[in-house]
Amino acid sequence: MNSGETGVRPQFLTPTGVADIAFVPTGILTILLGPLLPSLEARWSLNDAQAGELFSSQFLASTVGVAVSGMLVPRFGYRFVLVLGLACMALGVGTLPLGPWAFGMASVACFGTGLGLVIPTANLLVADENPQRKASALSLLNFFWSVGAVACPFLLAPFQQGDHTSTLLLALGVAIAVLALFLASITLPQPLESAQAVTASRPSVLSLVRSQAAILLGALFFLYVGTESAVGGWLASYAKRITNSSGTMWVATPSFFYGALLVGRAAAPMILRRISDLNLARVGLATALLGVVALVASQSLAAVVGSAIVIGLGFSAIYPITIALLSHKFGPAAARLGSVMFALAGFGGAFVPWLVGVFSTGMSSLQLALTVPAAGCAAMLAIYLRNWQDTVAAR
Numbered sequence: 001m002n003s004g005e006t007g008v009r010p011q012f013l014t015p016t017g018v019a020d021i022a023f024v025p026t027g028i029l030t031i032l033l034g035p036l037l038p039s040l041e042a043r044w045s046l047n048d049a050q051a052g053e054l055f056s057s058q059f060l061a062s063t064v065g066v067a068v069s070g071m072l073v074p075r076f077g078y079r080f081v082l083v084l085g086l087a088c089m090a091l092g093v094g095t096l097p098l099g100p101w102a103f104g105m106a107s108v109a110c111f112g113t114g115l116g117l118v119i120p121t122a123n124l125l126v127a128d129e130n131p132q133r134k135a136s137a138l139s140l141l142n143f144f145w146s147v148g149a150v151a152c153p154f155l156l157a158p159f160q161q162g163d164h165t166s167t168l169l170l171a172l173g174v175a176i177a178v179l180a181l182f183l184a185s186i187t188l189p190q191p192l193e194s195a196q197a198v199t200a201s202r203p204s205v206l207s208l209v210r211s212q213a214a215i216l217l218g219a220l221f222f223l224y225v226g227t228e229s230a231v232g233g234w235l236a237s238y239a240k241r242i243t244n245s246s247g248t249m250w251v252a253t254p255s256f257f258y259g260a261l262l263v264g265r266a267a268a269p270m271i272l273r274r275i276s277d278l279n280l281a282r283v284g285l286a287t288a289l290l291g292v293v294a295l296v297a298s299q300s301l302a303a304v305v306g307s308a309i310v311i312g313l314g315f316s317a318i319y320p321i322t323i324a325l326l327s328h329k330f331g332p333a334a335a336r337l338g339s340v341m342f343a344l345a346g347f348g349g350a351f352v353p354w355l356v357g358v359f360s361t362g363m364s365s366l367q368l369a370l371t372v373p374a375a376g377c378a379a380m381l382a383i384y385l386r387n388w389q390d391t392v393a394a395r
Helices: 015-031 031-042 049-078 078-098 100-128 134-158 166-181 195-200 202-209 210-242 249-270 277-296 301-315 319-361 370-384
Strands: none
Touching: 015 031, 015 078, 015 100, 015 134, 015 166, 015 210, 015 249, 031 049, 031 100, 031 134, 031 210, 031 249, 049 078, 049 100, 049 210, 049 319, 078 100, 078 166, 100 134, 100 319, 134 166, 134 249, 134 319, 210 249, 210 277, 210 301, 210 319, 210 370, 249 277, 249 301, 277 301, 277 319, 277 370, 301 319, 319 370
């Protein structure tokens, strides 16, 4: 155990359990802008292109957080970075309803930075702690992310009536701050790779970034996070426009998408005992592509909900499998190379949802703009159809 990590961890809290706990609010904040977007558009008088800039603010800031995490984790350990990230998340979400557009963008950037600190740190902690079952453990971790993502729209829906969303955002900030204080008392191990090893082997990491496997994995990280964020981020707005009613059922539509992600990730460990990681990813992406095509063709709220479920099930195992491929292929160096991959994921999250907003404004049709995530699914499927035999992830 690392002597630099002070405090006592309750026996029932393993390092993997700590990461799982931290991933629940991470799921809430990652998708928060989606169901909140119509309210923010009305409050600040935004068009879709301007609303898309909120996603860019969140994910570009998360990219900064990812870069910082890559430097902080080897030096200070997992616990410090997790607590720092949760503190940024609490500050950002708590201050979001307190000011005008510019202040709101800054608040989004603040909690985006926190997400960038927590997400790669928790994923790499779980991968380090479960070397023989990485894909299954990472699927479980992302299951807890899905718990938060599913809960978010349902938490928000009651506050939409009368525009009381500020109360919920302030309460979320307080709850996450309390969680950060709690995790500050938990003892966690040091990363597998020391800070000295990071410095000594930096040239080899640069060469790894230029390898074919790293380039393909980078494309997958960029496309997956961008495509998932575009679907989840614009789903509520799309449902609201299709229903054209004053009710709040549209707020809950992202929960069906993230609920399907949750169910799929819960089932993934069992499925992975029967088929390979790569085959599961290929089937999943083909399913998600069909779901996005159905979403674009939807003409009713029921069709939107059904399409969202299909897309969520298709996506459920893709991200954990991609992370497991990274960890298996590059071993201990994944802790440093992972910062590059998660940064690319952040760029994807910043670019693809923003592109949907730009297309929606330019074509005056959010429905047509959703062909952007369809193209993302097709591109990922093409990458996964290649021969990955030498990079199959350990479970």
